[in-house]
Amino acid sequence: MTRTVARLIMTVATLSLGAHRSAWGQAMLVELEAAEADDRALGFAFGCLIGAWRTMPEHAEGRFVLTSYALSLGLIIPIAAVLVLAGAFGFPFVDAGGGMFGFLSGSGTQVLLLNAGTEALGPALTLVMLLLAACHLPLAWWVLDRDWDRVVIALCFAAASITTLAIVTSCAALDPKQMLLPASALALETIAMSILARWHARLFGGDLLEKLGPRH
Amino acid sequence: MLILMEALAARAPGWCHGYDLMKATGLLSGTLYPLLMRMTDQGLVDAQWQAPVSAGRPARHAYRLTAAGLRLAVTGRDAGRASSGVAFPA
Known part of the structure; x- marks a missing residue:
């Protein structure tokens, strides 16, 4: 369940980054696996979402x-x-x-x-x-x-x-x-x-x- | 940003992954990635996809300081030492 929610949040984060930052979205998505291994997937995904939203006014x-x-x-x-x-x-x-x-x-x-x-x-x-x-x-x-x-x-x-x-x-x-x-x-x-x-x-x-x- | 630069400088010229940098610096992903993006835009950090170390694993994005980033990290570290008043051996 946590994994699914984390992946869902990561998808929103990736989409929020826009086309020109799509590689960064992919990079975050791959690192989610490392966070999952540490049982920190949800926190990591939520942080990525906040980070993506913080960058939105910049582009x-x-x-x-x-x-x-x-x-x-x-x-x-x-x-x-x-x-x-x-x-x-x-x-x-x-x-x-x-x-x-x-x-x-x-x-x-x-x-x-x-x-x-x-x-x-x-x-x-x-x-x-x-x-x-x-x-x-x-x-x-x-x-x-x-x-x-x-x-x-x-x-x-x-x-x-x-x-x-x-x-x-x-x-x-x-x-x-x-x-x-x-x-x-x-x-x-x-x-x-x-x-x-x-x-x-x-x-x-x-x-x-x-x-x-x-x-x- | 200084914490991140120090962590990257400590591993230079090697490459670091995002999650490892999070653990090394204590920064949260919501702080780390916007910083990495900005530093890459400013030419302070190089980013590249690295082939997976084992089969079936995805490629990972890795980061390292550029020459300009390394110079800035050294300058920042020296300025930090000077302002803290700690004397370092020559």
Whole structure:
């Protein structure tokens, strides 16, 4: 069991070192056998992992990986969480007095902005909000996986969701300006993805640059 | 880094393996390997794959100080002795 965990950790360490340090990853992997003979495999592997992570900011591929994780965990996942809360909050068809705290504590007041003729739209609007939030989870994974084709699909889906919400809220006589905030978040994500994808293309090859357009 | 250089200098011009260096210096793998990588990049350490000593064993990565690394190790050792105020015989 320890041997398997140590080898697993070593695999992550080797991958974290990137292509230009792959020989060092192999060197560490071979030394793991010596550590195993001394019953220090786990400590050795864990140290190698920490060492590999410490070297990541020193090379371009490592900086790219760290930035990808920062973008996924620091931007995309928090936006998904906010969208889920907003959907549960009744956005965009419930006017909430007392704000988020009032909603969570049950002390706030919620006023339904839909009238008798449009209140049937409520569940559908919530569903679209939750779909918008849900599409951010695979989006975060595909960014880490550098699968830019699927990233584009997820962003298109998010854009379609926001457009749908804007049209339906307008038809329901709600204020469509409410959609400016999620639209701005999506624009921010799109810009960040575009920069990351171009960076990835510069690091690993030019095919992607052709797909992204002439300006790079 | 000085500990590592001293350990490598003590074995110069011979080659050392990573795990043996860990045991000799007391450094953890998370400290040793980034140091070796940096020193190799700076031209202070040579690294090479060595053929296995017995059949069925994998090749191992071995390290030794370059001439520049050896000079720096000697300079560092002398500076350490001078700063500690210990007198050494000529």
